[in-house]
């Protein structure tokens with residue numbers, strides 16, 4: 001890979017060398033009008049090296065100051081973004097916690113996705129389940145959120161225990177809050193959902209087919225082994241990889257702009 005100057009076509013192996021070259025090259029190839037103006041200053045005496053050195057020191061100081069200010073501004077922008085996330089979250093208060101949503105909407109839908117696992121694999125079944133549950137909750141009411149500028153950061157709505165001191169007596173009340181979780185914190189929820197795929201397999205396939213398996217129905221027994229492997233997520237993909245793919249999938253479904 002080489003980097004070419006657009007003005008003189010000279011090439012460099014390193015981009016930083018090209019970056020250093022460009023301003024000087026631009027100066028050497030000034031337009032005619034600029035060059036004519038340049039003549040005006042040619043009668044000026046060339047500064048002494050010591051003066052030049054002072055001037056450069058002065059310039060270095062100015063650059064340093066600009067860099068510091070720039071870093072500060074970026075910090076302010078980041079802080080603003082954080083506050084904006086807080087504002088957006090506070091504007092939307094779902095009717096149920098994330099845990100309640102998982103129990104009421106996600107776990108109950110699992111029987112409909114068992115067949116996907118048997119035919120494809122556990123990842124496909126989980127991904128289809130999550131897609132369906134996210135799209136059937138209206139965006140306003142979804143108790144999990146993520147934002148475009150913050151990949152792999154999720155916010156879930158949950159009960160927060162706060163102690164409030166009343167008049168003379170101390171009472172503890174439950175309020176709902178949005179809490180930021182680490183991406184890996186979703187793994188325990190994926191694990192919970194997967195365990196329900198296993199019980200779903202038992203209730204909706206193993207028990208109904210028990211007689212056939214006990215009656216030595218070879219085809220059914222073979223299917224049992226195959227489906228059981230699939231439900232457990234056995235295969236070349238590790239659990240970590242599956243969870244990571246599910247996180248990316250979920251993020252893609254729910255990410256929103258500020």
Ligand SMILES: [Zn+2]
Pocket residue numbers: 005006007008009010021022025026
């Ligand atoms: Zn050049």
